[in-house]
Amino acid sequence: MVKDKKKVIEKINFLIDFAISQKQESNPYIYDYINISFNLAKKINYRMPKEIHRKVCKNCFSIRSLENTKIRTLREKKNGVIVKSIKLHCLSCNHIKKIRV
Numbered sequence: 850m851v852k853d854k855k856k857v858i859e860k861i862n863f864l865i866d867f868a869i870s871q872k873q874e875s876n877p878y879i880y881d882y883i884n885i886s887f888n889l890a891k892k893i894n895y896r897m898p899k900e901i902h903r904k905v906c907k908n909c910f911s912i913r914s915l916e917n918t919k920i921r922t923l924r925e926k927k928n929g930v931i932v933k934s935i936k937l938h939c940l941s942c943n944h945i946k947k948i949r950v
């Protein structure tokens with residue numbers, strides 16, 4: 850069992866920021882960095898904040914960019930209330946993620 854949840858969360862954020870910073874250098878281990886950070890989050894039962902879901906795809910562990918994602922905004926009525934959300938469609942694995950705004 851991991852004792853220090855805060856430290857692990859810091860590590861997760863660091864790994865994801867690092868993976869994004871390595872994108873321009875086409876580092877072949879980007880997939881692993883994101884994979885490790887999502888595994889760490891699972892271990893400590895931590896729900897990734899939506900900022901991270903905007904940056905990476907949790908299904909194929911790739912960094913989102915304009916070439917591999919379709920972005921749509923949605924307006925849905927739920928119980929008479931209009932709910933705005935963003936739909937992120939990853940083209941490399943066809944995974945769709947909805948994020949409430």
Ligand SMILES: [Zn+2]
Binds near residue numbers: 907908939940941
């Ligand atoms: Zn994907």
